[in-house]
Amino acid sequence: MAPLSSGVLGSLDSTSDRAVFRQIADRLREAIDKGRFKEGAKLPSESELVEHFGVSRMTVRNALSVLQGEGLVHSEHGKGVFVRPRPPVRRLASDRFARRHRDQGKSAFTVEAEAAGSRPEVDNLQVKEERPTRDIATRLGEPRKVLARRRRYLLDGRPVEFAASFLPLDIARDTPIAQPNPGPGGIYARLEELGHRLDHFDEEVRARMPTPAEVKSLHLAAGVPVIHLVRTAYDTEGRAVEVCDTVMAADAYVLAYQLPAN
Structure with missing residues (x-):
């Protein structure tokens, strides 16, 4: 996984009226679509995302919940959140x-x-x-x-x-x-x-x-x-x-x- 400091997820737009958790979901979705996180890859942890975006843990969890609801990622208890495989x-x-x-x-x-x-x-x-x-x-x-x-x-x-x-x-x-x-x-x-x-x-x-x-x-x-x-x-x-x-x-x-x- 590329380090977050490399700009793989970018930053939030403080002038946008889009909810912060949805902006985070957008950044993660874009990174997945562009192949920055491959199929089966583990996403950054909640702690890493909290630190990177400067938001609360609940905001990060809401963002990840959006992606899970889209079927784009899945969560494994105690292991993290992973990119779901593409159609085989x-x-x-x-x-x-x-x-x-x-x-x-x-x-x-x-x-x-x-x-x-x-x-x-x-x-x-x-x-x-x-x-x-x-x-x-x-x-x-x-x-x-x-x-x-x-x-x-x-x-x-x-x-x-x-x-x-x-x-x-x-x-x-x-x-x-x-x-x-x-x-x-x-x-x-x-x-x-x-x-x-x-x-x-x-x-x-x-x-x-x-x-x-x-x-x-x-x-x-x-x-x-x-x-x-x-x-x-x-x-x-x-x-x-x-x-x-x-x-x-x-x-x-x-x-x-x-x-x-x-």
């Missing part, structure tokens, strides 16, 4: 479901993890038959029951995503899709083996604050939102064969898209 996974929406990946026996999450140089894991797997919600039923053409596959995804041991897939029972019952491990290439590979060659996917994406259950499941820090994505898979006959409801930690992903210009 670049999700290229136009490529992740390419058939060539399924032909290689890879799921979309495996492809993303390999591209990020991370170790993928899946836990909290549940597979069961159930009645769909009104939204899921509408998307799938009003089936009375569906096969639901719920799972959590981790990268290098860190939870980053929770997903639930819903498939019509007339397609999925008594097939490898109903097994905990559906086999190489995942459920999309099995759907195509069953004659449902995939044609396209529709995705709806929005950002929101997480529910308490999502905070717990994804180990989210204060202020970190989630990306809520609902994807519907269609076969070449135009039938909706799967709906996947996914919640992702927003600080774990960059969503990248390639769009045609004609």
Whole structure:
């Protein structure tokens, strides 16, 4: 960490009407954005910040609280405040479901993890038959029951995503899709083996604050939102064969898209 005397944080503007604690948060945020404090780096201690800016400890704590609320830093008890890691996974929406990946026996999450140089894991797997919600039923053409596959995804041991897939029972019952491990290439590979060659996917994406259950499941820090994505898979006959409801930690992903210009 660069010494504070080097001007890494600058000084406060005594003529500004912006609250002092927010000015301090601004200085720290700027230093992080410019790479003066790298990912995982420890910020100056409260005592160092008090001395540097000539303010009270409570003012410094309020400034750090602003950054924690933005999800920019996190606090470790007895150790200090650290810069949170930047998004490790670049999700290229136009490529992740390419058939060539399924032909290689890879799921979309495996492809993303390999591209990020991370170790993928899946836990909290549940597979069961159930009645769909009104939204899921509408998307799938009003089936009375569906096969639901719920799972959590981790990268290098860190939870980053929770997903639930819903498939019509007339397609999925008594097939490898109903097994905990559906086999190489995942459920999309099995759907195509069953004659449902995939044609396209529709995705709806929005950002929101997480529910308490999502905070717990994804180990989210204060202020970190989630990306809520609902994807519907269609076969070449135009039938909706799967709906996947996914919640992702927003600080774990960059969503990248390639769009045609004609």
